[in-house]
Amino acid sequence: MADIVSAYWATPPVARTVSTLVFASSVAVYTGMVSMEPFLFHYMFLLKFPPGIHRLVTSFLVTGPQLGVIFDTYFLYTYLSQLEKTNSKFTRKEDLIWYLTFVGSFIIIINQLWTGAPIYLQALMIAMCYTAVQDARGQQAHFYVVTVPAQLMPYCLLLVNLMLAGWYSFQVGLTGIVAAHLHDFLTRLYPEFGNGVNLIPTPWFISYIMRTPHVQNTVYGSATVPPRLNEPRSGPLPDSWRSAGPGRRLG
Template sequence: MADIGQLIRDAPPVARTLAGATVLISFSSLVLRILDPMHFVYIPEVVFSIRGLHGISGLQVWRLVTSFLLTGPGLSVLMDPFFLFKYASDCERMKLSRKGDFTVFLVFVGSIILLLNTFIVHGMTFCSPLILALAYYWSSFSPPGTRVNFFIAQFPVKFLPWIMLLMTLVQGGNVFLDLTGIVASHAYIFLTEIWPEHGGGSNWLQAPADVVEGWYEKAERAMATPAPPPPRVAPRVAPRAAAAGGSVGVGAAPGATGSSFFGGSSGWSHRGQGHKLGG
């Protein structure tokens, strides 16, 4: 358990958050069944329409995010978060080391997956295509001679996303749904690497990545700055009562009880001598 805790603490922050949210939503919905998974899937008519669909209220924009955090049932509840954590961590450590770059990668890839599924594939959950997108990107920058183990087989790293796509086909999954992740990841590689290096264009995603990185740095500085100490308040000096004459020591607070009623400079001491009524 200590090793698992250390592994989680050492994981890159964005990958750790992404995998943790996937475990939380998927386990609560598909295993414990304390949440309805239909509240998290992607339904365009519910997300973008004010009227909603079949009694479901509209403008449920959180589905744009939660549809990527819901795995399939059965063994996928364990395996999908594992692969998501592995490839997201590798990408964030090796290539997308700035949190701003990795965040923009996720937003861009997720947007392409949503776009393709809105008009072509019509999928409802996108954890699997997101894993394929991360695996495709990771395999693209790995050294050419690298070999990876996938279950009991070993093969060159460039074949990794296609082997995973084949596994989806063997298990009876939606191959076209997973293929949207590969298309989205390739589009990111084209805009950030192929087009700037070989087409003479600009990396249009660099500017938003720099802006997001600045947000992260600002938030980290705010959290690291210690709070200013509270202002010191000078202790209030209590009046010292006189031993015999009832006088108050120097510095006594004016109007204090000892000063007013027991021989101070004001109060009853200047009211004159008392006389008995009728005397």
């Protein structure tokens, strides 16, 4: 049991946290422990009092039914951990959080204008798959029992959605590719080929939240770490006074 717990806490923190939330929420919904209603999104919920702001997040926390709970959670963890550990675009945790925020927001907007879908996890998974394979072009990937070029993986997921869930699910999944491509264009394609800059850099406040307080990941969880003794500390004295050495009491 201790080995399982240690292995769990050793996984990438963002992928671990999101996948655990999705799995727990889906099990709770499909076993009848909680209602599906708080997980559904429509823009009208934002106009009520109190506004349903939580739905901007919960609408990404429910998988498909039955075996979808297992397979969707697995694919979600796989693609999210690839982005967190190996993707060159997300060298910092806050960059990945901003990616999820931007892509998720755009997925909601497109679906509200086009499909009217209330649940968006499938679209987000396809978006993450699209982003993950951009660095794997020319390589081969395994999709169930077949081997395909890595860059075709998100389109394979779209095809499975079409075959198993129909045209409506295909349209929802397609919004994920559109959102991921827009993010790739604004952060990579335009700066590289248009001699421009990253048009959607990670906001400073996300970096501030991620770095305050100091958090250290351990095999047993996360621990808050106080600033080191040699780190500069804020206080009422000027820097020149603090660097002069320990004070002496007079009298």
